[in-house]
Amino acid sequence: MDKVDFIYLSQEEILDLNIPMSKIIELVEQGLYEHGHKRVENPPKPGIHSKPDAFIHAMPAYYQKLGIGGLKWVSGYPTNRKLGLPQIAGLMLVNDMETGMPLAVMDCRWITAVRTAAVSAITAKYCAKKDTTSLGVVGCGVQGRMNIVALKEVIPDLHDVGVFDINSEAMKRYKEDFETELDVSIKPAKSVKEAVDGKDMILTATQRLPEPLVKNEWFKPGCLGFGLEASRAWYGDAILECDKFVTDSWDQTVYFYEHGAFPDGLPTLHAELGEVVAGVKPGRESDKERILAINIGLALEDVIVADYIYKVAKDGDHQRLTLMESDF
Ligand SMILES: NC(=O)c1ccc[n+]([C@@H]2O[C@H](COP(=O)([O-])OP(=O)(O)OC[C@H]3O[C@@H](n4cnc5c(N)ncnc54)[C@H](O)[C@@H]3O)[C@@H](O)[C@H]2O)c1
Known part of the structure; x- marks a missing residue:
């Protein structure tokens, strides 16, 4: 042998x-x-x-x-x-x-850090509206940081970025590290609303939330939302009333639901991300659709x-x- x-x-x-x-x-x-x-x-x-x-x-x-x-x-x-x-x-x-x-x-x-951000970027490639230029980020930790790098790869016109984090140092570092490197304008905000309201894309990448952060009214027509915390950062009506709900894994989404995520109920699945990438189901079909992506992470x-x-x-x-x- x-x-x-x-x-x-x-x-x-x-x-x-x-x-x-x-x-x-x-x-x-x-x-x-x-x-x-x-x-x-x-x-x-x-x-x-x-x-x-x-x-x-x-x-x-x-x-x-x-x-x-x-x-x-x-x-x-x-x-x-x-x-x-x-x-x-x-x-x-x-x-x-x-x-x-x-x-x-x-x-x-x-x-783990880079593949998660890559999944967001691929979601944006198929589901962001064509003239996307703005992004609101809540949570400037590992994922908030990796995601802006990945999103800029697929949306080179991205230039207006609002950020909010309960840790002001994290926001400061975010601006210092990415504004010049990625050629975007980064505005630290005083509230979640100020960072995300009306943005073309909204991304939440936070930890351990006592209550949701993103309200339905800030999630405007045409917006693409990302919740990296398996639903916890988005209010139930924003999740249930979106036009298309996308995830990389419906099985895992249901599993998370059965273990306490999506407390207001599961949204209707539009497509798994793989189906969109493979052309089996469409991604975005109109500039007005509100699409929410809650990608769970697959092996x-x-x-x-x-x-x-x-x-x-x-x-x-x-x-x-x-x-x-x-x-x-
Ligand atoms: N879907 C996936 O495949 C996948 C993979 C990795 C991580 N995640 C998830 O992504 C999320 C972020 O992970 P991370 O590694 O970036 O964590 P991290 O700890 O590096 O960053 C989290 C950031 O959120 C901020 N924050 C916490 N509560 C906040 C609030 N209420 N408002 C604003 N900011 C707040 C923190 O100050 C911190 O800067 C976690 O929920 C994690 O479980 C998902």
Whole structure:
């Protein structure tokens, strides 16, 4: 029996590969296209829960046509920050789909951050109205930051950005970091309303909300809304009265509903994002539609990015770990 080994990549080694957001968007779009054609095995995430509000989820996916497969084992512990630890952490595994052998083990935090923003960008590509130039962001943390970078990739005319965060330092950093880099005007606001009312796109990326933030009346005709917190930041009437409700996973949406999300009821599904990308169902059809996207996050989005990272890194100077030397 031959020796079996795999490569190990830390977060820093992944960052050093300098993979641009445009590549992440391309990969995730390809993944969603396969999903829309029902060529991906992506079972619901099983998880364990050692504390209230905390989870560790197993997220496997296999692309039948592309021959790509792997697993994300990701934890979310909201109180970690106090301990100087990241809230989201974990590992990705990439496997050989001919033999099942592990090919790579790598950090999953950066992959999670960029693939989530890429999903928003792909949603915007198909569901934003044509003359979109403005965006309201609530929550200037990891996702608020990644999402503006990804959205600018697909909407180069984006130039008017309102932001609100309960942490004024986070808003200040957001303006300093992105105004010049992305060539957009960023206006820190004093309220959610000031940041989002009447914007072409509204994106919420907050944490642990006692009550929703975005009112139906601020979600104007033609707007594309994104709720990254699985419904919690949007008032029930905004969710239920939108013209089209889109998500990357209806199964996961229903699962979240059964566990307390969407307290005012589930909206009617217009389409899964993969179906829109695959051309099975339309995205935006009129400049007046209010479209709300609540993308939950699918393993297939992580696995296609991890597989690409493996392929880029596999011949480089990275640590190889031995799984076994020989038969026992
Ligand atoms: N759908 C997915 O696939 C996916 C993937 C990753 C993260 N998420 C979700 O995205 C959300 C944001 O994650 P993150 O990693 O950016 O978190 P983060 O902690 O880095 O940032 C959250 C930001 O929201 C701000 N905030 C909190 N409450 C607020 C309020 N009431 N009003 C305004 N701002 C407020 C915080 O100050 C912080 O700056 C979380 O709910 C997370 O679960 C979703």
